[in-house]
Amino acid sequence: MGFLLRILVSAIAAMFTAYLLKPAVKVDSFVTALILALVLAILNALVKPLLVLLTFPVTIVTLGLFLFVINAVIILLAAKLVPGFKVDGFWWALLFSIVMTIVNSVLIGLAGGSN
Template identity: 80%
Template sequence: MGFIVRVLISAVAAMFTAYLLKPAVKVENFTTALILALVLALLNVIVKPLLVILTFPVTIVTLGLFLFVINAIIILLAAKLVPGFRVDGFWWALLFSIIMAIINSVLSGLAGSN
C-alpha cells in the first residue's frame, strides 16, 4: 500500500512541477504522470545505483553535487521512455528534478507517508 501512495504522490508532484515549468516541460495527462512516476521509480532502483557507483569519484570531488546531474540524466532518460512526457533540455531536467523533489517531499509530509 505504501508504494501505491508514493507513486500517486510522485504523479501529482510531476503534474504540478510540469505546470510550473509549462513551456519547457510537458506532461499530457494524469495517466502519463502515473506512467512517469512508475518509470522514475524503476529507473531510480535499477539505473541510478549503477550511475552513482560509476561516478563515485566525481561525486566525492564535487561534495555530492554531481548527484543532481545524475537526477537530471534519469529525468532525460524517462522523457525518452514515456510517451507524452517532454523536457526541452538538460537544465530544464535539472530544474524539474529539484522542484519535483521538493514538492514530493512536501506532499509526502502532508500525506504522512514515510
C-alpha cells in the first residue's frame, strides 16, 4: 500500500476517531486530518524510535505497556504542532491513540492493504 494511500486512510481514521470522542478530541476539517496524519507519520518515524530507545528499561518492566504512554505523548505532541487538532488531556490522547489504531487497522484491511 502506497504512502499517500496510508496517509489518506489515517486521515479518515483520525476524523472518525475524533467523531467518536467528540467532546474531548477535535479535528476541524479533513485538511486538518490530512496534516495530522502526515505529522503523525513523521513523528512516528523520527521521534517514536528515540523515545522507545530511551524508555526501553521501563518498557521491559511494564511488559510493553509503556508503549501506550509513548503513543499518547506522540498524540499530544501532534496536538501542539497541528492547528485545528485539539486533545483535552493525556487520558484522551491515550484513548485516541488506541481507538485510532483499531480504526486505522480496519480501514487498511478494507482497502486491501497489509499492516
